[in-house]
Amino acid sequence: MSELCVLGPVLIRDGGSHVHVGGPRQRRLLATLLIHQNHPVSVASLVEGVFGETPPQRADATLRTYVTRLRQVLPDGIDVIAEAPGYTLRTNVRDAIDANRFEAALAVGQRLLTHQEHRAAAEVCVEALRLWRGRPFEDVADEPWAAAEVHRLELARNRCREGLIDALLADDRAAEAIPVVDELVAADLFNESHRLRRARTLYLAGRPNDALEALREFRAVLAEELGLDPSPELDVLERAILRHDRDIGAQRVRGYLIGERLGSGASGPVHAARRPGSQTPYAVRIYPAELADAPRFVRTFADDVRRLASRPHPAVVTIHDAWREPGIAYLVMDLLSGGTLTDRLRRGPLTSDEIDALEGRIGGAMAAAREAGIGHGRLSTDAILYGDDGLPYLSDLALGEAGERDGDDEADLAAVLTKVGARERPVPATGRANPYVGLRAFDTTDAPYFH
Template identity: 35%
Template sequence: MNAAYEEPLRFAVLGPVRAWRGERELDLGSPQQRLVLAALLLRRGRPATVAELVDAVWGDRAPPAAVSVLRTYASRLRKVLEPGRDAGESPQVIVSAADGYLARVPEHSLDLGVFEQRVAEAKKLRAEGEVPAAAELLHTALDGWEGTPLAGLPGPLAETERSRLAEERLTTLETRLDVDVQLGRHNAVIAGLTALAGEHPLRERLCRLLMLALYRSGRQAEALAAYRRTRSTLVAELGIEPGASLQELHDRILAADASLTPSAPEEEADTQESPVAGYPARPAQLPADLAAFTGRQAELEQTQALLSDEGERPSTVVISAIGGMAGIGKTTLAVHWAHRIAHRYPDGQLYINLRGFDPTGTVMPPEEAIRVSLDALGVPPRRIPGSLDAQAALYRSLLTNRRMLILLDNARDTEQVRPLLPGSPGCLVIVTSRSQLTGLIANDGAHPLALSPLTPAEAHGFLARRVGAARLAAEPEATHEIIARCARLPLALAVVAAHAATHPGFPLDAVAKKLHDSQG
C-alpha cells in the first residue's frame, strides 16, 4: 500500500472547500470539481445520483456533455484523494453507488461534523448545569469556521447550502451569546450583539439578548431603545408586533423587575447561598394582557368554576386549552384569564413558551424548561443539579407551600409538561397546546377546555374593538364576508383588522374581495 495513502484525510466546507492528507493540502481542481466533492460531503454518507450532481453543478444550464464531464471530475477527485487506486486498490473515499457516488468520510474528519458534535455536546452540558463548560465548547465550535461556507463555489446547491449553514451558525452564535449572558458576561457581549442585531433586525432573540445585556449593564434607556427599534422594524416590514417573550422583557425592564438583576460573576457563583435555604424569588412573568380582548365569556366562566372560592387555599389545577388548529386563541385566552386571577397567587407567576409547535421547529426540551424555571425562582446556575429528575425535585421543593400561577404555553406533549407540575397543592398550572394531552387528563387530573372558533357575535365584537363599530355598520355585508372568510378564527381576524386599522380610508368591501380572491 502506498504510504501516503495511510495518512488521515481531513475536509473543510465551513469556508473554502479544502482537503488535507496529513498536513499537506491537496489540489482539488476547478471550482466545479470542488463543488462535486462538496455535494458528496454534505450528503454525509448518503449517495447522490449523477442527475442530482449535474443539477448541483449546473442547475438548468447543464451542457450536453454534463454527465461525461461529471464523471471526469469524480475520476480526478479519486486520483487526488486516493493515490492507492493507481496500484489497483478498491476505492475508499469516492465510491460508486448505483447511478452515482457517495463519499465515505468519518464525521470527525469533516469540519462540519466536528462543529455539530461540539454544539450537541454543549447543549447536553448546559442541560446538566455545566454552563461554563458549554460556553467554552460553543466558543471552540464557532472558532472552527473559516468564513463563508463553500466560498467561491458556483451553482444552485452551493447557494442553498450557504444559506442553510449560515443559519446554523447564526443560531449557534445566538445560543453562545445566551450562555454568555447567563454567565454574567454582559459587558463583553454588547458590542457583538449590537452588530448582529443591526445585521438581522427581524431576529427577536438577538434583540432580547441585547436588551438583557444592556439592562444588566446598567443601560436601561438603551435597552428600551433597542426594543423600540425592533418593534418599529417588525411593524413597518411585516405588520406585526413583537412576540410575547420580547414584549414581556420590555415590560419587566420598565417595571425594574428584580429578577432581571445581573447574575453573580462566575468566580463568585460557588459562594452564593442555596436558594432552598432562603426565600426564592417572586417572578412576575406573565405576558401583557390584550387590551382589546373580547368574547370567550362561556370559556372564562368554565375556567373560573374550576377554582376554589376566593380566600380558600386553592388546589393544584391543570387546564389543557386545546383547539385543534393554530390561531384559535389559546394563548390569548390563557394570558387574559391568568391576569384576571393573578391576585389569588401572591407568590408570583411563571410563564414559559415551550415552543411545541414553533415554526422554527425548536421545541424546548423539558430540561431547558426546568432550568428556565429554576433561574426565575432565584437558583444560581451552579446550584442547578445535573439530571432532569433532580432538577424537577428541586423545582417541586421550591414550590412547596407557595401559591404560584404557572402558564405553560404551546406544549408539544404530556412529557414536556409533566416535570413542570408542582407536587403539592396551592399552585395553578395552565397549559395550552394543539395536542389533546390525554396523559395529563388521565393521570394528572387535568381539566380539558376545547376551544372553538368565535361565535358570529363575538367575531363581530372582535372586529369592532379593533376597527370601529361605525365602520362595520357602514359596510355590514363586507363585515359578514370578512368574518366568514376568516372562519371566525381570532388570529385571522386580528391580521385582517390590523390591515384595515392601518388603512382607515380603505373600504372593507375591498378587504373582503381580497380575501375572496385569495380563498381566505
C-alpha cells in the same frame, strides 16, 4: 491531519496548507457530494450540480474523470464510491469535516447549558464558532440545490451564538456577549427574539438606556419596514427594564428561576432556585444525561419520588417537584442553609443533644425510606444537611438509582454515627415485638427517636 472544510469556501486543508482540489467544476462536485455525505447522489443530480443546465456532451464521462481526480486528494477515511444511482461520499471519520465537528460541539454546548454548566458551555461554543470562515459552501451557496443545507447550517450557527450568549449572561459576563449578540442581530435584522436577547444583554451589561433604545429602534424598524407591531413580549421586557427587574436574564426551567450553583455530586449539580415573584428558596438537583437516560432511571424515578412523598418523614429533605425529560431530570427540594454534617464537624465535636438528634432523626429517616423501598447507597457526613432550626436532615436518597450505588446503608450509617461519637444503639424497647437490628431498629413510629 487533513480535513474537509465547508464552513466558508469549500476546500481541503492539510495542516496549515490548502490541498489543490482542482478547478471550479471539481470543487462543485465535492460540494454536491458533501451536502449529501453518506447518501448516494444520482449521476443526473451530479451533472446538474457540476455543469448547470447546459451540460456538455459526454458529461457522464467527464464526471467520472472528476471523481477519479477527487479521490486522489481526499483525506484518509473519506472516499467516493460508485453506488446506484450514482456516487456516495463515504465519511468513516466524521471529524474530518468541519461541519460535523461544529454540530457535535454544538450538541455538547447545548447539553452543558441545559445542565447549568455555563462556563464550560461558553468555552465549547467559542471553539465551535472559530471553525467558521464565512458563509457555508460559499462557492455554491446561492445554487438552488445547496440552499437547504446552507440554511440549515446558518440556523445551527445562530443556535450556537444564542447558546454562547446565554452561557455568558448566566456566568455574569454580559459585556463579553455584546459582540456575539450584535452578530446575531446582523444575521437577521427582523428577528424579534434576537433583538430581545440584545436588549437583555445590554441591560445586564449595565447599559439600561442602550437596552431601551435598542427596543425603541426595533419597534420603529418593524413599523417602517414591515408595517407591523412587536409582540407583547417586547413591552413586557421594556417594563421590566424600567423597573430594574432582577429576574431579567435568569435561566428558567418549568417555572423556576435557576440561580447559583450550590454544589456537585455523583448524581449531578445542585442549584439554588425560586419561582418568579416569590422569595421562597429551593434547591434543584439536575441529573446528567448518562443517568437520566439510563433504562432503570427512566422506569423508576417518578415512582420512587411518589413513594417517598406518600410516606413523608420529618427528617427527610422535603421534595416539592420532580420531572424527567430526554437527556435530563430535575428534583426540586427545600433549600437548607445550615451546611452539611461535614461542615458542622469542622467547628468541633457534637454535643450529646446533637448526637441524640442525629442518631434518632437520620436513623428514623433511613428506616422510613427503606420501608418505602428506597435506599441511599452513599450515606456520608456530606449527605446530612442542617436546617435553620438546627436539626439534621437526610438528603440525596437513591431516587431512580437503585442498583447504581454500591454503598451499604447499614455499614454507612454505623460509620457516620461512630464518627460523631454515638454509642452503639440498642434495639428500641417498645411494647410490641421488634425483631430487627441495625437500620430497622429505628422504628419509624417510635416518635422519641426522630421528632
